[in-house]
Amino acid sequence: MTALHRLSDPLSDLFWRKPRVLLLLLLAPPLLWLGVVYIGSLAALLAQSFFSIDEFSGLINYDLTLKTYGELLRPANYDIVIRTTLMAAAVTIASAVISFPIAYYAAHFAKGRMKAFFYLAVMLPLWSSYLVKVYAWKLILAKEGILTWAIDGIGASAVLNAILAIPVIGGNSLSVSYIGTFLVFLYVWMPYMILPLQASLERVPSNLLEASDDLGATKRQTLRHVILPMAMPGMIAGSIFTFSLTLGDYIIPQIVGSSRNFIGQAVYAHQGTAGNIPLAAAFAVVPIVIMGVYLWAAKRKGAFDAL
């Protein structure tokens, strides 16, 4: 018998008799890392949002206060929160609309090879490099880029200029407008909507659709009263990703968009160059709270079963 076996038999017996010992041994390393370091640092982040910064010295004042949260209500900061939340909502809704046909087709009509094709066709963009995707859109939206070329080609540049002339969402060119930021967000996070949506659509039994048809419902009525309600948990599950990812992103609006800030950019700027850690922490708490409420509501709607 080898040395390893001589050691492993009694150990194995111990684990057999006391399964808790093995369980503890298995869990200790990941729990130490995730539980202590990760949760610990989240707690530290939360704690810092209750400190404040001394306006004169620029030093952190460690007395607990809600003053920093009060600063979030100042118009400049409040605007950032509202802007980011509206953008996240718009991205989520548009993702759901564009994803629906893809998910529905993949769930009900794609069979065999076609099904594998659809799965990979969604997985590859989802997993391909985030920065490359953002970069690709910089190429597309640039003034001399492909989109302007294509729009000129079909003679629709007047339409584009009219859209860009709309206040708030427009701008000098697509790449410095909210429309540009929105398109990139939509592109980057949309695959996260397709997968859970497809999963929930696959659970719609086809005899239910037949029954609806037999009872004389039109296609539109079946969609509205049978398919959509059953797809809802999947849609909410997908929206958790699209919404949360848009809330926290700071690179997309930095690279494509107007100079007006989003929450992620504010967090990044305040913790870095501005050195206002408490305000950065308070800003970071905003998406956590929004997502907390969102997750709680989603759980009540049964969206977690669709994940």
Add this chain to the structure above:
Amino acid sequence: MPSDRASLGLRIAAFAGLLFLHLPILLIFVYAFTTEDRTYQWPPPGLTLKWFAVTWNRPDVWAAMGLSVRVAAISTAMALILGTLCAAAVSRARFFGRETISLLVILPIALPGIITGIALRSAFNIGGIPFSTLTIILGHATFCIVVVYNNVVARFRRISGPMLEASADLGANGFQTFRHIVLPNIGSALLAGGMLAFALSFDEVIVTTFTAGQQQTLPIWMLEELVRPRQRPVTNVVAMVVVLVTFLPILGAYYLTRGGSETAGGGK
């Protein structure tokens, strides 16, 4: 009877949606060959292989690439160990706090990256750990655990209890059962999880910007080029290489987990 074939409108909408997801990536491939070196002009005035040679001779690209590969390899190894331990514990027993552990594993990826980044940064600051390759790896391992965990926990559920009991009845101890029954069964899930973790780490930028000191991983290098472009065609070539390097592990992971109940990348 509703027809078995999709209506024309649905088919067009579905394929147009897929096209929307793929055209931008294909575009990068074309730009890697363009002769235009200052603007993003479309259509490309000419095609050339010159920029591949220029990129090949850039030491900064190689340095960033080397660091990315090193970081991804070590983070993947750490995630494989921690993720498998977690999956083994969660799948073998029902215990208090089991749900909490699944949540804990998913959290670094469910919360926006900037939160994970800033939280880790403050932890490293408090712990007095200087920012280095090590801190990048620790950050990456934290969010890579979940992909390994997801893949392996799904496979553990499929290993049947009777098989493990049979192994014990035939006199195998726990380690032998692990070596001869469990390991061969979870092998491909481990490989798939590892490949995905590698792809995830290789591509990560948001958490990295918070945990890196002076080091540049390839995504950080690209971010720098996006904000302050130096030689645009080199960025195009690097972007294409990055797409290829991340696609291969994803395709590999797909083929390894195909047919099972697990979805390779369910939650990135």
